Amino acid sequence: MSLRPNLSFTKCALPVLFAALLAPGLANAFAPFVVRDIRVDGIQRVDAGTIFSYLPVKVGEQFTDAQASAAIQRLYASGLFNDVKIDAQGNVLVVTVKERPTIAAVSFNGMHEFDIKAITKSLSQVGFGQGSVFDKSLLDRAEFEIKQQYLSKGKYAVEINPIITPLPRNRVGVSFDIFEGDLAKIRQISIVGNKAFSEGTLLDQLQLTTPGVMTWYTGTDKYSREKLEGDVERLRSYYLDRGYLEYSAEAPQVTISPDRRDIFITLTIHEGKPYKLTSVKLAGDLLGLNDKIQKLVTIKSGETFSAAKTNATAKAITDYLGSLGYAFANVNPNPVLDREKHEADLTFYVDPGRRVYVRRIQIGGNTRTRDEVIRREMRQQEAAWYDSTSIKASRDRIDRLGYFNDINVHNVPVAGSPDQVDIDVDVKEKPTGLVNLGVGYGTTDKVMLSAGISQDNAFGSGDSLSLQVNTSAINRAAVISHTNPYWTKDGISKTTSLYYNRTTPYTFGGATGTYAVTAIGAGLNFGIPISEYDRIFSGVSFERNSINLLDTPPQAYRDFVDAYGSKTNSFIFNLGWSKDTRDSAVAPTKGNYTKLSGNVSTMDLRYYMLSAQEQYYLPLGRSFTLAFNGLYDWGKTYGGSGKPFPIIKDVYAGGIGSVRGFEGASIGPRDTATNDYLGGSQRVVGTVQLYLPFPGASRDRTLRWFVFADAGKVSNTDGTCATGPISGPVEDPCGWRYSTGVGFSWQSPLGPLQLSYGRALNAKQGDNRQSFQFQIGTGF
Template sequence: MSLRRSNFFAKRILPALLAAALAPGLSHAFEPFVVRDIRVEGIQRVDAGAVFSHLPVRVGDQFSDDKAGEAIQRLYSSGFFSDVSLEIDGDVLVVNVVERPTIASVTFNGMRDFDSAALSKSLAQVGFGPGRVFDRSMLERAEFELKQQYLAKGKYGVEITPTITPLPRNRVGVSFEIFEGDLAKIKEIRFVGNEAFSQGTLENQLELTTSGMMTWYTGTDKYSREKLEGDVERIRSYYLDRGYLEFSAEPPQVTISPDRKDIHITFTLHEGKPYSIRKVGLAGELLGLEDKLQPLLGVKEGETFSAEKTNDTAKAITDYLGSLGYAFANVNPNPVLDSDTQEADLTFYVDPGNRVYVRRIQIGGNVRTRDEVIRREMRQNEAAWYDSNSIRASRDRVDRLGYFNEVNVTTAPVPGSTDQIDVNVDVKEKPTGMINLGVGYGSTDKVMLSAGISQDNIFGSGHTLSLQVNTSKTNRAAILSHTDPYWTLDGISKTTSLYYRRTKPYENSYTDYSTYHLTAIGGGLNFGVPISEYDRIFTGFNFERNTLELNEDNPSGVSKAYKDYVDEYGKTTNSVVFNVGWSKDTRDSALAPTKGSYTRLSADISTMDLKYYMFSAQQQYYMPMGRSFTLAFNAMADWGKTYGSKNFPIIKNLYAGGIGSVRGYDGASLGPRDPNSGDYLGGSRRLVGNVQLYLPFPGASRDRTLRWFLFADAGQVSTEDKQYCYDGGTQYHVEDPCGWRYSAGIGLSWQSPLGPLQLSFGRALNAKDGDDKQAFQFQIGTAF
C-alpha cells in the first residue's frame, strides 16, 4: 500500500490543510496496527535519526491514518525533502523520501562594488549559503537581498541572474551573474512644508548633495539609505536646536528616473512653532549639590529652546557627577510644553546612582607594548574614586602615543558589588616600525626627496629611534635621534640627536651659481617637562660645528656678507646653543584645525665662537564661524642680537617670503640683499602676520581636509643696526628691502595621499622696485 502526495501540494497547501485532507482518505485505506519496525529509504545526506525525530510514531506504537497524515506533514515541513511517501509492509512502516539538493558553492561574477565574503555573510543571514538545503523560495530571497545591497549603494540599474548547476551526490552550485550598471546620482533634493528656513539653509545641513563640481571626489551625490536616514536626523536636530519642539518629518520620498540614473528626494516637514524657555529647574536626588549644579545649567529662562544646549547641560551635569565617582549617573531633561503661550518648562531630573571606586585597571590587546608604557599614561588610579575626567584624559593620552590603531576604555561593574568597577583598556597595536620614501615639490625648494627609517615603540618600551635623510635644491640633511618619553617617572622626556646639514643660497633672479656652501655637524640633548595636559616646558642644548666654503671661482661675484663673516669669524666655528621654551596646544586637530590655539615661546643662547641670543614667539588662533567656516590668525616674531663685539652671525639669519610667511613674494626674498651677488641674506629680526579664512570647497563641504581659503599676509625682515638694509646699489637695486611687505590672495589646502598640498595665488600689495614677486606658489610634501 502506498500513501503519496506530490511536491506541488507540499509547497502550496498549508501543512494543517494537508493533514486534514489526508486523514479522511486514509481512514479506510488500512486498519490500525502496532509498528514492529520502521525503515527509511532514499536518504543520502540526511541522517536517519533526523527522519525518526519528525515521525509522530515509534516502534511499539499503534499506527493509524491520522498518524500517517501527521507524519507526511512533519517530513515536508522539515524542508529536507522534495517528495515523501509511506508504505506498509506487514507491520513494518517504510518511509520513502527524495532529498532536496544541498548548495555546494555560491559564486559571484561581474561584481566590483562588494567583497564576495561580505555578500556571502549577508546571504547566510537569510538562510542561503554552502551547506544549506537548496530551495527555490530561498533563492528568490537571496536575489532580493543582493538587490537590496546594491540599491543601498545607489545602483538602481543592477541586474542579477542566478545559474543553477547540478553536481554529483545531489548537490548544486549557485552562480550569480551580476551586471552592476551605472551609479544613480542625486538629481534633485526638495523640501515641502518648510516656512521658517529656506531650501538652501536646509540643504546645507545634509550630507547628501546634488551633483556638483567636486562630487566626483567627495561622493556626496551618491545615494545611500544610511546617509539619508542620518540627514533626516540632522534636519530634526536643526529644528530642535531652534526651539521647534513639535517638529516632525515624514519618511523621505525617493524616486528614480525611468533610465535609473537620476534620483529625486523629497523631504516633507511639519515645523510647528518655536518655543521659548519659561522656567528651568533641577529635580531628583541632588545630593546637596544644588549650588554646584546650578552654574552648569547652560539653558537660561527667556531664551529660545535649544536641544543642543539642553543635551550639553545634561552632559555637563553627568560629567560633573562622574568626576565625583558617580559612574552611572543619569540626567534626563523633560520639557513640558504650553502650546497656548509657546513656552516650555524645562526640568532636569538627576539620578546619580551609587558612588563607586575603581578596583582594578586591566590592560588588554598589547602583544608587543609593555603594560607600563600604557599604565604610566593613566590618570585614573586603582583603589581611588571613579573620575570620568581622569578616564577621558587617560584614553586621550594613550591614543596620542601613536602606537595603536584603536584605544577603547570601558568600565564594568564588579560582580556582587554595588560600589566597585573595573576599568578595561583594550588596544589594537599597529606597526610602529616604518620605512618611508617621499617626494615633494615646492616653488622655492623645487624637488624635495626624503627617506627614513623609524621605530616609534622600539622593543615595546615606548622609546623612539629614527634616521631621516632629506635633500632639496637648497638643503641636505641627515638626522639620527632617540627619544625616551618617560626619562623620569614624572613624564620628563629626553631626546638625543645627531645631525648633518648642508645649505647653499636660495635661488635669486641675478645669479645661476652658488656663492657659498654651509656645512653644519652637531648633536643635541633636549628635555620636555609636562606641566599640564596642554602645556609643556622644553629645554636643552646643542653642540654645532659650522664650516663655510666660499666660491672662489668667481671672486667678483662672491657674497660680500658671507666674505665679511669669514673675515670676522673664520671659515669654521664651534658653538654650544642652550634653549628653553614653553608651548601650549589646544587645537582640535593638527591637520585641519577648526578651533583652539597654539602658543610657543622660546629662547636660544649661543656660546663659544658664536655669541648671540634669539627670542622667538608664535601664536595661532582658530575661530569657528558657523558650521563650515574657520577664521585663523597666525603671528610670528623673532629677535636676535649678539652679546659680544662682533656682528650677528649671518649663518643664523632668518628668512621670510613665500608659502609659510608672506605669499606673493619669492621664497626667502624679503629683507636685505647682498650688494655683490644679490643673494637673499635674511636677517636677525623677523615679524610675520597672517589672517586666513577657510571655506568649504564647492561640493566637498563635509571634507575638512579639502578647503580653499582667502588670506592676507604681512611681513618684515631686518637686521641689527639696519645692516645691509639699503637699496644694494645700481646692479641689485631694491627699494626699502627691510620695510614691511603686504599681500593678499586665494588658495587651496588639501591633505592629499602624497602629503600636505597647498596652492596659493597671491598679489603683492605694496611691492617695491626690485622686489622678486611670485604670484602662483605651491608646496606638496613636507618641507625641510
C-alpha cells in the same frame, strides 16, 4: 507478498500544508503494520540518523497512515529535501529522499558600492552562504536584501541577476551579476505646512539638495535614505531650538520617476507655536550642590525655549556630576506646556545615581604598543573615584601621542557591584614609522627632493628614533636622534641627538654652489612637565662649523669668514616652555599649542635667538575648523664685539610650511654679489587656514581639504637689508609677502600627505614664485 500503497510528497507539486490535508485520505487505503526494519535510500550528505530522528516510529512499533503523513511533514519541514517518499516492502519501512543541493560558493560580479566580504557575511547570518542548503525562497530573500542595500544608497536603477550553476556531488554555485546603475538624483524637495519660516530657509538646513553648481563635488543631490532621515531630524532640531515644542512631521514622501533617475521628496510638517519659559527649575537629588549646579543652567526664564540650550545645560550638569564620581548621572529636562498661553515651565530632574569608583582600567586593540605607554597617560587612576574630567584628559593625552587612528574610552558597569565600573580603552593603531619624501617644484630651482626615516613608537615602547636625511640639490643633512618621553616616572623626557649638515646653498640663475657650510654636532635636551598641559625644556648642544669658500662665493659669506674664521666651535644652551591643549596630534579641531624658546651660543659664536610659536584651532560646527598659526624669531649678537649676526644661523621663509606661493627660503635679503638667498636674523610668519571635510570621507577625520592665506617677512635685527646685485636687485626683499591658495591633507596609510597650490598676491620684481608643492610620507 502484497505491496502496500505508496505514499509520496514532492515539493514542486504540493506545499507542506497540502500534504498534511492529504494524509487522512490516504489513511483509509493504508493497512497498519509492525516495522521490522527501516531502510533509507537516496542520501548523500545527510546522515541516516538524522532521518531516523524525524520519523515518528521505531523498529518494533506499529506504523499507521497518520504516522506516514507526519513523517512526510517532518522530513520536508527540515528543509533538507526536495522530495520525500515512504514505501512499505513487507514489514520494512523504506524512506526515499532527494536531497537539496548545498551552496558551494557565493560570488558577486559588478559589485563596487559595498564590501563583498561584509555582504557575504550578512547573507550567511540569514542562512544563505557557503555550506548552506540551497533553497529558492532563501535565494529570493538574499536578492531582496542586496537590493534593499542599494536602494538605501539611492541606487534605484540597480539590477540583480542570480545565476545558479550545478556542480558535482549535488552542489551549486550561486553568482549574483549586478548592474549598479547611477545614483538617483533629487530633482525637487518640497516642504508643506511651513508658515513661520520660508521654504528657502528650511531647505538651507538640509544636507540633501537639488542639483547645483557644486553638487558634482559635494554629492548632496544624490539621494540617500540615511541622509534624508538626518535631514528630518535637522528640521526638528531647527524648530525646537526656536521654541516650537509642538512641532511634528509626517513620514517623508519619496517618489521616483519611471526611469528611476529622478527623486522627488515631500516633507509635510506641523509647526505649532513657539513657547516662552515662565520658569526654569532644578529638582531631584542635588546632593546639596544647588548653587554650583544652578550656575550651569544657561537657559533662563523669559526666554524662548531652546532645545540646544536645554541639552547643553543637561550635558553640563551630567559632566559636573561625572567629575564627582557619579558615572551614571541622569538629567532629564521636562517642559510642562500651557497650550493656551504658549508658555512652558522647564524643570531639570537630576538623578545622580550611585557614586562609583574605578575597579580597573583595561587596554585593548594595541597589538604593538605596550600597555604601559597608554597607562602612563591615564589621569584616571584605578581604585579611585570615577572622574569624567580626568577620563577626558586621559583620552586627549593618548590622542596627542599620535600613535593611534582611533581611541574609544568608555565605562562598563561591574556585574553585581553597583558602586564599581571598569574603564575600557580601545585603540586602533596606525603606522608610526615614516619614510618621509618631499618634492617641490620652483620656477628656477626646478625639482627638489628630501627624505628621512623615523619611528615615533619604537618597538611599542613610546620612544622615538629617527634618521633624517635631506637629499636636495643644495643640502645634505643627516640627523640621528632618540627621545625617551618618560626618562623618569614623573614624565621628564630626554632627547639625545647627533647631526651632520652640509649645505651648498642655491645660487641665483642656477649656477653651481660657490661655497659649502658643514656643521657637525651633538645635543642633550630634557623636557620637564609642570602641569597637565605645560612643559619646560632645556638642554645644550656642541656644534662645529666649517666654511669652504669656492670660486666667487657670496659676499656675505666672505664677510663671515673675515669676522669669525672658516672654522668655529660653540656650545648652544636652550631654554623654553610649551603648552599643548590640542584635542589631537593627528588632526586637531580645537585647542592651542604655544611655544616660547631661547638659544644662547657661547665660545666662537656669541649670539642669542628668541622664538615664539602659536597654533590655535577653532571649531566651526562639526565639520569645519579654522586654524591660526604664528611664528616669530628674533636674533642678535652680544658681547660688544661689533660682529654681525652669524649668517649660518639665519632663519628663512618661503615655500611649504611658511609662505606658500613663493619658492622655498626665497623671502628676505639677497647677496649683493651673487643674489643668493641669505635669510635673516628676524622672521615673522602668519597663516590662516580653513579646513573643510572631504566629501564621502566622514569616517576619516584626517582627510581634509583647506583654503589658506599666508603672510611673512624676513629681515635683519640691525636694520640692514641686502637687495641683491646692482644689475638685478630685488624690490623690497625684506618687506611683507602674501599668498593664498587651496590644499589637501591626509594621514594616508602610507603616511602624511599634503598638497597645495598657492598664488603670490604681491610678488615684487626679482621674487621667485613657487605655485605647486607636494609632500608625502611613506608608512612602514
